[in-house]
Structures are given as C-alpha cells and as structure tokens.
Amino acid sequence: MAKDRRPRLDIKRGAIDLSHGAGGRATAQLIEEVFAPAFGASGGGDDFAAIELNAGRVVVSTDGHVVSPLFFPGGDIGALAVNGTINDVAMAGARPLYLTAAFIIEEGFPLSELARIAQSMGRAAKAANVRIVTGDTKVVERGKGDGVFIATTGIGVAPLNVAVSGANIRPGDSVIVSGSIGDHGIAIMALREGLSFEAEIISDTAPLHGLVEAMFASGAEIRALRDPTRGGLAAVLNEFAQQSGVGFRIEEAAVPVKPAVSGACELLGLDPFNVACEGRLVAVCAASDAERLLAAMRAHALGREAAIIGGAVEDAHRFVQMKTAIGGNRIVAWLSGEQLPRIC
Amino acid sequence: MCLAIPARVVAVNGMAGAVEISGVRRTVSFALIDPPEIGDYVLVHVGNALAKIDEAEAQRTLDALSEIAEAFDRAPVK
C-alpha cells in the first residue's frame, strides 16, 4: 500500500476550511494532528468509545459552549468546556470519568487557535483525571459561526447512597458558597467590545469534583449542589427555592465578592448576584453539619474562601430574601434574561 | 438618574486619562472638569468625569454622621 504523502497541517499559519468537517481524509488528519495529540488519545478511528464503568449510579451531563471572546484572562473556551461539564457531573455527587467533545468550527478559523484550544482542553482534562474519549468535528461557512462552538458531554459515577437534588432542601438548612462570586463574568466583560476597561480579574474556571469529594468525605448531610454559571448566585438560589418549595434568607455581608469585581460592577451598573462564576459551587446542607462542611471546604484549595451565607426557611412564596449591608431587606431577583449594564 | 461612582485619578493626558476603583482601571474623559491631579477623586458617569470630589466636604459630612452615630451608641432608641 502506498504511503499517504499528504503534507502535515500548517498549524502556525493554516486555517480551517469546509473539507475539515466533511468526514473524509481532511477530517481524519485534523483529528490525528490536532485533537488526538492534545487529548492524549490514540485516535482509534471509530466514531464511538466503549468504556467500562464501576457499580454505582451513572451520571451524564451535556453542555454547549459559546463564550466570546474565546480567550480571556484565566482561561479559554476549551478549559471552560472541560471544567464546566466536569462540574455538572460533580454537582450530582459523581466522579467525572469521561468526556466527549463536538466542535462546530467556522470556515477560516486559524489552526493555531484551534490547536491552542485543544491543548487547553487536554491539560484541563488531564489535571482532572478525566479522559476525552470521542468527539465530532463539523465546519460551517464563514460568517455562520463565532469562531468555534464546543459541545461536551460528561459521564461519571456516583455512589448509590448519594442523592443530591435541588428538591431536597428543607427549612432550616444552611447555604454555603465555595468562594467569591462574579469573577468569571466580569473577566469576560472586561474584554467585550463596548465595555473597555482593564480589570485585575481572572476567570475562576476550575474543576470542582475534588472539592465535592472532600465535601462528601466530611460526612456532612448534603442536600443540594449547584454551580452558579449563567444567571449567577441569584439564579441558583431561586431555582432551589422553586424546586424545594422553600424560601431563603441570606446576609449580604456574608457573601464573598472580590473588591475588583465589586468595583467593576459599580462602574457598569451590574449586580454581582447575577454575574456568572465558573469555578464555584453553592451547597445546601443540614444546619447541624454546616460548620463541619465549611471546614472541609476551607481545607481544600478551591474552597479557601467558602462562607455560610444564610439558610432556607418556610416560605409559601419561595422568596429569596436578603438582609442588605444597611440592615434593610430586599428580594434577590431571578432575572429572566441576561443582565445588561445600566447607566441609570 | 444616574449611576456615577467616585474613582481615583491614576493618569492624566490633557483632557483624558484613567481612573481606578478597587483595582479596576478605566479610561475616562476629563473634558467636563478642570484638569485633575493624580490622586484626586472624581465622579465618573458614562466614561466622563462630572465633578471632583471635595474631600474636605466629604470629611465634614462623615464627621457629622459620626457624631450622630456616637450619640446613638451612647443612648440607643429601640
């Protein structure tokens, strides 16, 4: 058989074209020269991966990632995709094991940037002890995509005796947040066109499954876990309230916000409660276990600034109410759409 | 209206410059005020400085408020 003398891809200067998504040799070459080395896979050639799972409850989660800009302080769309899906699986109390990744790439997208993203994904997966086992590549015409979109699916296994859900919360339970809120959203906004300022804020994107394991290991009775991504802390608390039919009473002074995030929010007229995080979680636990859980979180690198911010109460209206810095009360509202900057 | 926030002047280039608030820097226009000095505090609204904060007045206001607070601490009502 004659050896295929196809020249290697010019990663430095080359760009994606429609043939890379057509499923033919160009696609295979892209996988072989960009994705497989980055993911540490051998590119077996099949369109599937067959894996064996240990006993337990299988958890699966999927996510689409459309962040713009693709590269930002603290990460990029690749790391976000990997960590985001790892976190979704971890929020079920499961250990994430495998990921799939589907790419929808715009014609003309630089190969150098694609390689950079792929390598970032490989690093993030390796750091989390998770394997990217299969995926897909499609290419859309110029102008029909935003550079690249990534969809990831994660598979993990949870012990059979772990059952966390937003519907498990009871009045009296405590609410803990794992660290400062709003870092990711502000890091992104700092780069977006139209909002030009330099902030010393980097995205908090991080895989949280190690923290979650430490939390379960503490023996605390954990009712619910969620990561406050789109919609921020306000969305998570309101979702929990609806699911469990409770209200929440929290203290503004107890919620950690970095000064720079606060300053950026002030400048733009944003509320940190509605700004996305990517490496934080909200945990609800039995009140008697709150201190124990807090200690376990603070002992972990990703939970150093964890704080108890309030608790669940009986409330037929399911209001998330907050005591403000000056001692008054207000609702923490659930925004219906994206928060937009205000001038008034 | 309107959202305006006090920020510290960190750079001045003629009628423009930069301010900083809690580590966040932003370029602003000083076209609406007398040229400030680095270290001054200005009120910023939609990328423009509207006024220089009179720090002596600010301190006077805070001192008056402090007195009210101290009186309250000594003899709280409710």
Place this chain on the structure above:
Amino acid sequence: MKYVDEFRDGRLARALAAEIGRASQEKESYRLMEFCGGHTHAIARYGLEDLLPGNVRMIHGPGCPVCVLPMGRMDDAIAIARQPGTILCVYGDLMRVPGSQGASLWKARAAGADVRMVYAPQDVLSIAEAHPGREVVFFAIGFETTTPPTALLAKEARARGLPNLSIFCNHVMTPPAMRGILAADALIDGFVGPSHVSTIIGAAPYEEFSGPSGRPVVIAGFEPVDVLQAILMLIRQLNEGRSEVENQYKRAVGRMGNQRALELMDEVFCIRESFEWRGLGFLPASARALRPEFAEFDAERRFATPGLRASDNPACECAAILRGQKQPRECKLFGGACTPETPMGSCMVSSEGACAAHWTYGRFREEALA
C-alpha cells in the same frame, strides 16, 4: 471603595434611622418624593424603607429617562435601526424597553438590525470612524447628568468632520418635571433631589420650589446613608415649617453647578417647546434638541421616522403613581399583565421605575401583609 463604603455603613444607617424615628413623631405623615430613578433603585436595593417609620413614605418619582421615554420615540429608534446599513448605538438600559406591539431593540437585533451597546458616547466616534460607509446613530437619553457627554460627542464629531454620525436626541430636564408633578395636584411634602443631575445644574435651579407655596428640597448623595440623612433634613424642615433648598451632597454639588458642562449643553442644545413624558403627558420646555448649528448631526433630520404617539393601556396607573396618588399594588395590572418582563407602563419599564423596583426588590412586604 473610598467615598462609597463609608456611605453604606450599617452603623451610620441605624443611627440615622433612630433619629428619623424621633424627628417624625411630630406629624401624622411625611410624603417624600425621591425624584431620581437612581435613588429609587438604591432605596429598593438596600431595603431602605425597612428602616423608616410607618408614617414616612417614599414616593418614587419620574427621574428615570428610560421609564419616561414615550413608546412612540422607541418606535422611531427601532425604525432607524431597521434601515439597511445603519448602526444604532445605545446604552444597555434601552435594549429591552418595549415599543408598540411588543417590538424592542433586542428583538430588532435578533432579526438582523445592527444595534450595539455602548458604555460611553465617545465609543460611538470609534464605531463611526471604523465604518465610514455606514450611518452610525447614537440613541441619546438621560437627564442633565448624561446630556453633557452627548454634547461632547456632537462637538467631537464636528471637529473630526464625520459625515456618517448622527444623534437621536431624547434628553430631558429635571426642574420642569418637578414643576409638572407639583402642578398636577401631587400629594408630596418634599423632594429628595437628584445627586448627579445636581452636580451639573447645581442647587440654584431648585430655589424656584422654595417659599410658602413650595416644597423643601434636599439634594442627596447616591448612597443609602446619604439618602437617610437627606430624609432627616427634610423631616426637620417640615417640622419647622421651612421650605428651602438644602444640600446633603456638598462633596460633589455646589450652588452653581458645573459651569463648563452647562455652557457645553447650551452650545449644542436648545430647549424644545414641548415634549411628551410617558406617564406625565406633554410638559413645556422640558427636553432638549440639537441646535440648528448642529443640524447635520440630528438623526431626526436625517431619517424619516414614524413620529407617532403610542398610548398606554387605559388601566395603567403610572400617572397617578408618579404623583404619589396611588401605589403600585393599587394598579389592576401590577404583577399580572404588567411585570418587568411584560411592562405595560413607564413605572415598570426599567428597574428604577416605582413598580419595577417594588416588584423586583420589595414585593415580599406585601405578601407579608396579606
């Protein structure tokens, strides 16, 4: 944050609340209007009303330029955005404000119009320079705080000789609106004056409201402690039968205002004979337009717009709410047909309107009473 955190201090707030409690025992009720939408938002967002005694009531004024923008003007802006090749630049606050038939700039963008959010009017210059073949229009709104930056934009556009930049001017004015409120038999005892409008216009323009048939005005800073101190000052004026202009925000407001900004506004803008305010009707000499000398930058001359009046739902109670005659919950539409997602009138359209602020931050108080 310096000059911010000190004025959000809980200890100062509690002490002021106690003083207010003491001082307000003299009269049966104190009805105070905070004119500025930013103050409405601050009051709701900090739950300031929880610190006030029951006989001190805050009435939320029309000082929210998004709220008082007539639907017909939003329709005009959407029409401009829909013209092929046009780039409409707007503040974020405007994106979701509904025009007639539920149209909005948000939806227009989804349908292909080029609508871009800007943070500062100066950003519009870069966009116009980057796209010389396209018409770039700035949707200018705001009270006197936001007007001088638009004036700077107009002057800079002229200095750079930009043929493709224009301004759709909807700037409105504070003292005429206060006059309009009082003229309509409003049940208001005093005003908390706006912070940053006053930075520009100074304390002097409020002096027309002083005197025996007027109302006390206390200009207040933006933070909750500022507002509480201003409320205390108003209560004292009312107890003593005074009706003067006082300035709680001396760190940023002087009597004559910002002369440079005032001259700039005067250079670029003239005052319209009459302008419609959603919820308040037509008010004389209450809004600005570009002077003839700047006609080349006037979007209303450059573009044909519908220029129609769109009226609100007859059940909408905004007019009464803005005058302190009714409260949000007394409006039949509140919370049902009218919510922040589906606003029917000016008070619900932006997070600073009386109804929106109550819905978003404060409606738990009602439920507690129910």
